[in-house]
Amino acid sequence: MNTRKVRWGVVGAGRIAHQFAADFSHVNNAELVAVAARDETRAREFARQWSIPSAYSGYQPLYEAADVDAIYIATPHTLHLEQATAALRAGKAVLCEKPITVSAEECRQLIAEAARQQRYLAEAMWTLFLPAIRQAKAWVAEGRIGTLTQVSADLGYPMPYSPKGREYDPVLGGGALLDMGIYPITMALQFFPDDPQSMHSAAHYAENGVEDHVSMLWNFGSASATLSTSFRSKLPNTASIIGTEGHIRIPDFWRARECSLFRLDDRIDQFYDGRKGSGFEFEIQSVSEDIAAGCLSSALVPTQASLRTQILMDRIRTELFVLKERR
Structure with a gap:
């Protein structure tokens, strides 16, 4: 039986990334081994705070790191498609912070890329894991x-x-x-x-x-x-x-x-729920179980559900745009 923990890297060193990192102490099947940020100083400080072995300036070295199995993307929304695509093409499993993309078309592109690469993809909609x-x-x-x-x-x-x-x-x-x-x-x-x-x-x-x-x-x-x-x-x-x-x-x-x-x-x-962490531990535990089992998606947050959400948000934005133009 394979008991090796899933090894995670984090893209971004902002508030959400810190919350995600903090809850690794409450899971038993995952470890945080690397972080990457545009600013090397921020990456190194993040790594020091959470006792992470590797800190990278820029994202590509993290995508290519041999000791990383999965990547959590915690950057602004409009960067998600580019970064998740690069991580998938580098052979990594990807958990991408919500919203997974900023449009239904981008979401379709990302789902198609995950299918081409045969790699795990899920939206980090942590609420659904609670x-x-x-x-x-x-x-x-x-x-x-x-x-x-x-x-x-x-x-x-x-x-x-x-x-x-x-x-x-x-x-x-x-x-x-x-x-x-x-x-x-x-x-x-x-x-x-x-x-x-x-x-x-x-x-x-x-x-x-x-x-x-x-x-x-x-x-x-x-x-x-x-x-x-x-x-x-x-x-x-x-x-x-x-x-x-x-x-x-x-x-x-x-x-x-x-x-x-x-x-x-x-x-x-x-x-x-009697949780000990802030709630991200349920997401980390569940997704790490998926990855260890060789799954390509999450049963709790399937990619088609993420796409459905994006489609409806597109509809909302279209309606709001029409109403705004009529003002």
């Missing part, structure tokens, strides 16, 4: 809320306007939709196998024209989804999965530690 989210899905599958009638989810935090900051810079894929909106969108799609029959969106825009608040209403016929995301204000950041016989409430659903099952006003079941 035990509380998996428990909520199990309750729905078991019929504990009856027939699904509505999903509501929102995620928003005030983000000070800075036109050159990653969140607002259009060159880096800025805007609330890609940055935070992908979470409520992904949450809704977990519970609806079919796409919406109709979608209606409204947005507010920052000074440079990037959307800083988006509200969405999706019609599925017998059910609906109400979703929102914002850089303008702190939203409740809660997901509710509502059915004819009960509902599930997930506070801070994007980083969920718990979920509760209600019948009318009474809580009848509750789940806590």
